[in-house]
Amino acid sequence: MIITAATDSLQLSPDWDRPAPGPIQELAQYPVALIGDAQSRMGLMHAAIRPVTPGLRLAGTVLPIQTREGDNLAIHRALDDARPGDVLVINANSDTNRACFGDILGELCIARGIAGVVIDGATRDVAELQAMGLPTFARGISPAGPFKYGPGTLGAPVACGNVVCHPGDAILGDSDGIVVVPKHLITATLEKTRAQDNAEAAMRAKIPALVH
């Protein structure tokens, strides 16, 4: 950690297997809405979780973090063990009055190859996050900074935007919002998404004939 703080209030989990990146990168070619349709319109986060770095798409695998609202010790500690392609998925108890994330953590994420950040809570420093190109989604934005005392959990499933997120699940984001694909369903969802895309292309092809 780049901060000096006791971490005995944090609960750590054993490491987990990450799914192969190929199918997730392929899923990332499709809109979040279409992926959601392919999984029966389930696994989509609450509409309050919005992009705060417009235009930056997100695709990677879930690294779940639970932190007390207004505190980010757990996020600092999580970055010690994070792997390239991980997405920080943070349950900050939906609190939007105090940010738990910002540009210094953002720079650490970039250095570690983190694919993006999704926060059921608030961030700050959004201009800097946009400039560094870190896809960031959050329930809110606040200039108020966080404390660093814990408690928190790392690597245990968390709720984020009403969706239960397990370590290693695929997570994708675009200007519409966020979808989570359970790890064991990534390949099946990719196939269904392709089929849904073909079905929509067939519908679009009929449109010109309707114009007189």
Ligand SMILES: O=C([O-])CC(=O)C(=O)O
């Ligand atoms: O102060 C904090 O811990 C949050 C923040 O703004 C940063 O990481 O830059």
Ligand SMILES: [Mg+2]
């Ligand atoms: Mg900052």
